[in-house]
Amino acid sequence: MAACEPTRTYLRCVSANRPLLSFVSVIRSDFANARPNTDLMTHNIDVSLINCIIFRGEPSAVIPRIAGPSFMTGKTLMHTQPAHTEVEPRCSAEALAEREQAFQAKIDADIKIEPKDWMPQAYRQSLVRQISQHAHSEIVGMLPEGNWLTRAPSLRRKLILLAKVQDEAGHGLYLYSAAETLGASREALIEALHAGQAKYSSIFNYPTLTWADVGAIGWLVDGAALINQIPLCRCSYGPYARAMRRICKEESFHQRQGYEIMLTLCRGTAAQKRMAQDALNRWWWPSLMMFGPPDAESSHTQQSMRWKIKRHTNDALRQKFIDQSVSQADYLGLTPPDPELKWNEQTGHYDFGTIDWSEFWRVLKGEGPCNRERIEARRRAYDEGRWVREAALVFGAKQTRRAPGTD
């Protein structure tokens, strides 16, 4: 192996503001066309901090100032750096287009985007929207199940349900943290939810009327969530992908405990089996809606797929869910409430009836059975806990003041 390729050009950058941090760097690029500006930018080097560039051992021509991300910013956050939002306005349209191309090339090469990397504003916004919606769903999702914590039929079921609800809280927290790496503040995200500006999964606007609903939620709702979430483990944004990997590992327990509840009911008395069928009847269609509107009406799908925030279309995931759930229902001896559900030899998938999308849009707009109750419960918990948060903050500050060796 040769130590260096013949096309490689040496470029020495010396930082102006920080004489101690002078680097001798090798930039692998073809300087035959002499475009140091572009090359510096692709390497994210801020020329405003460079006072000397030695190109093949010779001082180079004057380099016009271009905007670029900071060189060495000193104290920066590891996980939550709100990125270089200030850079973009100074960028020329041409430079911006070039950056976006480089960004897309990174995504196409399956290189993960990390919090402090440059990213298009729309990518950032799209992620904040999706991750915070996802976080809100986990948090609001605790409410329908919390309804049964005190009434679970046995101590075993109660312990399991408690652990599951605690997991949902954890999932919400992983996701809020991931959203915060994009520069969003936790408080602002939560306030958007409480003000009705941020969405969460519509499925949690349906009530849990019987114990079988807890089973159906685990089996169908968590099952659908898993199908949605597994591809997100490979999402282009690093912190989101890592959070999703943790979540998926834990979510599989949720689905299984739900199916076990259904199985126990279906092997029980006739009344218990009726209860299970009734729960399936009520949760089946809303579960199918969890994958979002049909591809033709989905406003974000195409761009999200180009950015690898999303890996499959809504309709493809929905079909996968139906295909796997039918045989699971069969085993329980239950029938999904869709007379048109039929195996199609040719496509190798189940055909299914028309989804009532007017219901989906109605619930999304706030007219579902529990929309108001859910947001009210969240607001109440947040407001009534305010004094605790404030007191803890004051206590924390006092601890820091008193600690020896600090000032």
Place this chain on the structure above:
Amino acid sequence: MKDWPLWEVFIRSRHGLAHKHVGSLHASDAALALANARDVYTRRGEGVSIWVVRSTDIIASAPGDKAILFDPSEDKVYRHPTFYEVPDEIDNL
């Protein structure tokens, strides 16, 4: 109201590995950060030791410096033992 300060959480898994960054959380003080980290990040025996560090206390390299920091090490193949030719007759080298 202001958010509680942000903390980064590092966990040592039971296999004697180094502490590894697992995520972050908000807490009003160090004790609460540790307690929250236990609840949020170790519900399934993920670790035997937790570190929490205020996010503002971490100094990180900027992604833009990647080339400047790490490229110089890429063409120094002589730093790897495989760079050197050893005669077949020589053992224990």
